[in-house]
Amino acid sequence: MNKKLLLLLVPLLVIAAASSAFGAEPEAAPSVAETASSALFTANNIWMLVSTFLVFIMHLGFSCIETGLTQAKNTVNILFKNVAIVAIGTLTYAAWGFNVMYPGEAGAGGWFAFGGFGISAPDGAAGLIEYAGGAYTYWTDFIFQAMFAATAATIVSGAVAERIKVGSFVIFSVFFVGLVYPIAGMWKWGGGWANAAGFYDFAGSTLVHSVGGWGALAGAIVLGPRIGKYVKGQVRPIFGHNLPLATIGMFLLWFGWYGFNGGSVLSGDPGGVSLVFVTTTLGACAGVIGAMATSWIISKKPDLSMVLNGALAGLVGITAGADIITPMESIIIGGIAGVVVYFAVLFFDKVKIDDPVGAISVHLVCGIWGTLATGIFGEGASVVAQLKGIAAYGAFAFPAALILFFALKYTIGLRVSREEELGGLDKGEHSAEAYAGFQILN
Amino acid sequence: MNKKLLLLLVPLLVIAAASSAFGAEPEAAPSVAETASSALFTANNIWMLVSTFLVFIMHLGFSCIETGLTQAKNTVNILFKNVAIVAIGTLTYAAWGFNVMYPGEAGAGGWFAFGGFGISAPDGAAGLIEYAGGAYTYWTDFIFQAMFAATAATIVSGAVAERIKVGSFVIFSVFFVGLVYPIAGMWKWGGGWANAAGFYDFAGSTLVHSVGGWGALAGAIVLGPRIGKYVKGQVRPIFGHNLPLATIGMFLLWFGWYGFNGGSVLSGDPGGVSLVFVTTTLGACAGVIGAMATSWIISKKPDLSMVLNGALAGLVGITAGADIITPMESIIIGGIAGVVVYFAVLFFDKVKIDDPVGAISVHLVCGIWGTLATGIFGEGASVVAQLKGIAAYGAFAFPAALILFFALKYTIGLRVSREEELGGLDKGEHSAEAYAGFQILN
Amino acid sequence: MNKKLLLLLVPLLVIAAASSAFGAEPEAAPSVAETASSALFTANNIWMLVSTFLVFIMHLGFSCIETGLTQAKNTVNILFKNVAIVAIGTLTYAAWGFNVMYPGEAGAGGWFAFGGFGISAPDGAAGLIEYAGGAYTYWTDFIFQAMFAATAATIVSGAVAERIKVGSFVIFSVFFVGLVYPIAGMWKWGGGWANAAGFYDFAGSTLVHSVGGWGALAGAIVLGPRIGKYVKGQVRPIFGHNLPLATIGMFLLWFGWYGFNGGSVLSGDPGGVSLVFVTTTLGACAGVIGAMATSWIISKKPDLSMVLNGALAGLVGITAGADIITPMESIIIGGIAGVVVYFAVLFFDKVKIDDPVGAISVHLVCGIWGTLATGIFGEGASVVAQLKGIAAYGAFAFPAALILFFALKYTIGLRVSREEELGGLDKGEHSAEAYAGFQILN
Amino acid sequence: MKLITAIIQPDKLEDVKEALFEAEVKKMTVSTVRGCGQQAGYEESYRGAVKTINLLPKVKIEIAVNDDFVDATIDAICKGAHTGKIGDGKIFIRSLEDVIRIRTKDKGEDAIG
Amino acid sequence: MKLITAIIQPDKLEDVKEALFEAEVKKMTVSTVRGCGQQAGYEESYRGAVKTINLLPKVKIEIAVNDDFVDATIDAICKGAHTGKIGDGKIFIRSLEDVIRIRTKDKGEDAIG
Amino acid sequence: MKLITAIIQPDKLEDVKEALFEAEVKKMTVSTVRGCGQQAGYEESYRGAVKTINLLPKVKIEIAVNDDFVDATIDAICKGAHTGKIGDGKIFIRSLEDVIRIRTKDKGEDAIG
């Protein structure tokens, strides 16, 4: 049967190898070895690509949870931001971000280095089986890392929702995912100083979530709270308009996290990936129970939106050490994260930092907690090194984001007008309506 | 290039193996063999983990279809239950369920055995490549099975929706997924008496779906129908409030079923998994056509909600024998399931058992049908053994669930007050609102 | 531990192979080779099955985007059509479509051939490792191709939405996916004349998207515009009723495209699949930016619905050459597709061809562009061969669809009555309501 | 002619409709409103903050009737909507100057039914 | 001053608006309601059970006009909404005692436009 | 007795409610409407085509009051809703013939509160 014509290189190799192996000639031996390596390489690489599409779908998760937890009149705006970020994050990462984050030898132990513009795979085996010791190809490396990149800016998107100008946010994103994230990432994953200093962050409690969380905190502070959130010293809840959508978002994030953490094993290693699946799942489940119990006890009724945050809190918490902690420890870390996120949400409301979706509580606070917990529980990680790392990342990401936001505020402006905010950003920024025909009282 | 530091054990092995294989020394041979086994192990294990995240997303599928087919005023409640169940199911499974379901030798041919609390992987290769003959690791085994566990309680959730107290449901879930499901599971998959008796249930038409379905039936009976469903001897339909959500749910369940059935091959065996994909898909498609034709003929107009149930009916029907029937047989089984589910829904309405989402019809009735059909069509399965199994599972799961529900009814109470039911459980149980701002006439 | 009983053939082989390899006997060698081939086969086949479920979920993506971009009163109808198409497409493909599209030697270089009814795997290794040189099994081949089949009709569904009779659409689908698509597919992928003529279409910019797009164009022309769309020479926008749903649809389509394009490598070849991931992602991202910039400049405000179309435009554009173009070229192709789709939407409105979701612009126009671009940029593809192919596919698919639509129009009728259209197809065709309780002003 | 407007509990709509049909009052216009009255509001909590919702969901029924139907209509509404609990609602009666049936352009008392 | 209330078919809203604009009546308040009248309801079937929906979607338009505008307004509504089929709707005319424009606190006839 | 109907900007509802509560007017019925008046509409663009939306979201408040409460009520609404910008809205005052409290079957002035 004549099928789609394409490079059947690998399968052909197998057959060659297999058939020659059955023959008695001694030259056959290397072919079998090649087949075996090729098989392992293929399996590993498949796992990394599976992880890639799992991380991709997290962007839909973010879109849904952020939209669901905000008001109907700002829906188009939030969706738009989340779609735009994926494109901006990936393209800037291709243009220079990847080479800032992974500058090669130049960055070893350092703070910054630049590997040049664009992406291009080393020729032949150097970009394939030899690129990462048979774990994945150059292109796989790029695309998996690129999916992570946009995440950091997406975290900010939730905290600044319902009041930021869309143009300003797009510009912020370019700089945040194009520069802040890859520089911060290079310190550890790119082999920089933090890596040398023994800082441990398996899949990004700090590198991705805290960095995004610091950006979220800076944004929420510079913008100020939404109109009507804090009135006469009281917190007036502004209800999310679509909790099924928010729940879809939480589940998709959790789903994607299997790639986020599972792929961070950087190969299909059965022991490693399966342990990470267990710790990740238990951490999330414990986060659900933590937030559920807390909200049931404190507010008398179980609060779904808090439980959704609890699951994410558990996931963020588990991310730094998912590969070096035990399942039991993952339950402890996740459970604490679920409790912490509840009080963190209350705390930020108390200090009048308005974060519509709880991004700061989930990603920053639990990112810090997870990084610390890795020092406490994880073998081979130290509390001191973790604390240093946490501090250093905060000292970089928060001021960097502040500067970006202030620069925008005093040039093209950061916040929409009072009229636009009241009427909704969908109308103001997009001349659009998310739910045409539905009768909605905003 | 300096990447995330982690156990690159497997890839390194490959390289070692490959390079030594190229050398002429005879000691090289074992290394190639190791690489080859490791590659197959990695591939198999990846498939099991892929199946794991596919089964995970079924929980979102359940959340969506149950929410979509019920009323807007109970949305938060249903979403909450579905999120909570995942956490409860997984954590109880980690705490003891896994060891009740798979007690090892102690359970061989028996009815109950207990392997102790907690989970912990055998050391070294015993928990890895040797654990299941190179098919998956201990952790993979646990996490894949854990994802199944919560499913059984989720099935109940749909049937008791819109009137059960949230606290009572949470307690029910703990016992149902913590005890009823793993004991029932042990009988067959844990090597118990049903397995010894030749009962065949590939992926759980009976073990998961019927067990859940019996719980659903017990719940619906003990609770009684929703106010306004059966008035003056007539069935008054209570419309689902969000059919796009219900459709998302159906598609996600179908999607997850590729892991539910595909993963039940318990390895990445190409022949086995690909056949299962074909039978599963054709079964679902035939279920769609069966329900579509039936509703078009009987009610004159094609009923979307029935078609959604039809797809699930086909999937449930195919699950018991997906690996031992032919594609043609899968079309027959699925098609009949699609017709059966239609009449089952009508039947339960006739006898005034109110099941808002059709869970009993889909999971119990079609679970029984699928188990029976496996006896009829499947090679190596017998109708008698299947009937015995069906009866035994019913004789255990249904009374067990009845007892749980009655115990709750006469202690903390099972059903919300009339006022709360009319006003909606979101307000009553959660002080919340799913669609803030939308004008809804309940 | 006694687990689910099933064919553990492959893992057992490994162990046998591994253990014998450690022994010193020379006969052991073939076993290692078998293990190695089996491992690669397993890995490849897993990738193809992963791609299969990814393509499956595209049907949910289509359901969501089509529903989101149309009016609330036609929701049930659109969802129903999309569910039905999956079943119809798969079952007709099983019944005869697969054997029309891949008739084997009979079709070599030709226009039409038929391999007989039904599907059945060659016995033994011939249906397994030998079937496609260790890349996938017969069943995998069938199920992966079957998932593609339904796509073509789904594309039509969007363009004819909100006015076509559901029965007529179902009949159209049977013929379109049962005959038009597999015949067109055979020309290239089945080894027919287009393949012989050097036409290049990696994953179906023409074979799937343009073919579907031609059907969409024919349908939109024969049906005529929706009431109220073009009034007194002006375009009156008919707003989509649920943009979060549309966004979910776009993301799921993008997600599924990793299987659509990634699976079209027809093996897990690490270099091939990872390159395809990169070009696919960058193409989509560039499409987003292209449509975003265009709509921002031309309409002053960034239009979410256009950006969603832009992402899909980039994906369709990249599909023909995803394996033979560079990442840089993929950005160019995707970016142009994003701009093109914007103007295409305007163009079809200008000529009063009413396409509620932009299916013609996305799938037909960008399918043509992508096919052409492959000739321009792709190594080994020629512009002339591409143009010939584009023309030939148009010359077949468009008249074929026209004939089908006209035949339906003059027999059982194609378009619902004016009253039904105004009141909504949900009420008219299904006696149902998608959002019961919500106050909606249509 | 009078225009009778009733604000009732949402779950009483079916009963009121039935009572009206029995009283041979078969024309009405219904809409969803939110009401605030003696009935205490309820609290919604969201993300740790609490808000008192004192605009409760209600249903509004408007019926134009000829004078001889006023009492029957009011009785029917009361019959269907009464539970004796706070929140049962109100009926407002206003005079109606004229009615026109768009289809036939009939006016006045003939047009009402 | 009069308050004119029209209940029309939802798909006639655009036409009625246009007719009103032509008659120089440019102020109105519109809402969605459900109506029950001579027009037969329709059946919805859901999961095998059938329910007759006799509250059909309608649109309500409220317009406050000075007395000299009453006829023009009524004519415009009829022009836009009339199809001759059952379900076209009704127009109710009531007297309006006073109008206040919140912005300027104007009262009476001046405030209406 | 009078029936006071106010059409206000949606974001003023909280303020108006507060002002009414201060004026001891604690009963009301609220609904969402869409209004068309002096306030210019806005444009929505969708897929390259533009539509002028001139039915803007508004909130309608209906309050039945005894005659001695009319002025207080009107003042409170104005206080809460006034910004001085076009679109602030209108208040309509109509006479109310009778009120019935369904729960107690009280009639007239007693039933209103």
Ligand SMILES: Nc1ncnc2c1ncn2[C@@H]1O[C@H](COP(=O)(O)OP(=O)(O)O)[C@@H](O)[C@H]1O
């Ligand atoms: N004076 C009024 N003006 C406008 N609406 C009123 C008035 N009084 C009552 N309502 C409406 O009637 C509903 C029921 O009134 P409430 O005072 O709660 O119960 P009850 O009439 O049984 O004392 C309120 O929610 C409100 O919508």
Ligand SMILES: Nc1ncnc2c1ncn2[C@@H]1O[C@H](COP(=O)(O)OP(=O)(O)O)[C@@H](O)[C@H]1O
């Ligand atoms: N007496 C009435 N009271 C209140 N609403 C009415 C009355 N008569 C008609 N309506 C409203 O007008 C709509 C159209 O009336 P219907 O009797 O169906 O058509 P037609 O006016 O053409 O005979 C109804 O659905 C209802 O909302």
Ligand SMILES: Nc1ncnc2c1ncn2[C@@H]1O[C@H](COP(=O)(O)OP(=O)(O)O)[C@@H](O)[C@H]1O
């Ligand atoms: N004559 C009227 N009839 C019905 N509704 C009106 C009338 N005049 C104003 N309205 C309502 O009041 C709202 C505000 O009126 P508008 O003219 O925009 O502002 P202002 O009253 O400040 O001049 C309108 O959107 C409409 O809903």
